C-alpha cells in the first residue's frame with residue numbers, strides 16, 4: 001500500500017505569497033525599499049560565470065560572519081533563511097510527540113514545523129493588554145518539555161524580555177534540561193541581544209536572518225548560532241550546499257562596506273518615527289516596542305481595510321484576528337518614510 005505521512009497530509013500551509021511584485025509590500029516585514037540600487041549593481045558586477053556554475057563555498061563567508069559576531073566558525077551554521085534553521089533545531093532537539101513551548105501569537109512556522117514532525121506545541125498566550133507574563137512561560141516548562149522557543153523581539157507583538165526576565169526563564173529551562181531557541185530575526189531593529197548566551201552556554205541557540213534589515217529576503221540566508229556540538233547536530237540536517245553563493249556575496253559586501261548597515265538603520269528609524277507620530281496624531285492605538293512592524297488597532301473592520309488596501313491602493317498589509325484588547329488588528333511593516341506616507345494616506349482614506 002502506498003504510504004502518505006498523515007502529519008504532512010493534514011498539514012495546513014499557506015502558499016499565497018506570489019504575485020506580490022506590483023504591490024507596496026508591507027505584509028511580510030521585508031524592506032520595501034531594499035538596498036541602495038548603486039550598491040546592488042556594484043555587488044552584481046562581481047558575479048562571475050564560475051560563481052554561478054560552482055557549488056557555493058561556505059568557509060570564507062562563515063569566517064567573515066564569525067568575525068562580525070566576535071566568535072569562531074564552530075559556533076555557526078549557515079542556513080537557507082532562518083526558517084530552515086528553526087526546522088532543523090526542532091528536528092534534532094525534540095522527539096515524536098515531544099513537548100515544545102512557545103508564545104502565541106508568533107511566527108506561525110513554529111507551529112507548522114511542530115505539526116510536520118508530530119510534535120506537541122504548547123501555546124503560552126499573551127495577556128489581554130498584549131503584555132507577556134514571564135511566569136506563564138516558566139509555568140509551562142514541565143519536566144518533559146524538550147524545547148522552549150522565545151523571540152527577541154517577538155513578531156507580531158514586538159515585545160522583548162529584560163535581562164532579568166530572560167535569566168529567570170533560562171534558569172528554569174536549564175534546571176529542567178530544556179533546549180532554548182531564541183529567534184532574533186528582528187535584531188538590528190532592536191539592538192539588545194541574547195547572542196552571548198548561545199556563544200558561551202550549551203543548549204541555547206540563536207537564529208538570525210539576512211532577510212530583514214539586511215534587505216536580502218530574495219536571496220535566502222540565515223544562520224544558527226550555538227555551542228559547537230549543537231551546531232554539528234544542525235549541520236548534519238542541512239541539505240547539501242544549502243547556502244547560495246549570491247546571498248553570501250551580498251551579505252559579505254553589506255558587512256564589509258562602511259555605511260551600508262547604518263544607512264539601512266537610519267532609513268528605518270526615520271520611517272518608524274514618522275509612522276508612530278502620525279498614528280498618535282490620528283488617535284490610533286498601536287503596539288510594537290521593537291522590530292520593523294507595528295500592530296495598529298483600526299477604527300473600522302480590519303479585514304475590510306486589508307482587502308481595500310490591496311484592491312484600491314495596491315498595498316499589502318496583514319490582519320491578526322482577536323488579539324487581546326486590540327481585537328482584530330492590522331500589522332504593518334515599517335519601511336522608509338516615503339512608504340509610510342503612502343500607507344498613512346491610504347489608512348486615513350479607507351478607515352472611516
Ligand SMILES: Cc1ncc(COP(=O)(O)O)c(C=O)c1O
Pocket residue numbers: 028029080081082083084107151154155183185208209210211217221222
Ligand atoms: C519571527 C520570525 N522568524 C523567522 C522568520 C523567517 O525568516 P527567514 O526564513 O527569511 O530568515 C520570520 C520571517 O518573517 C519571522 O518573522
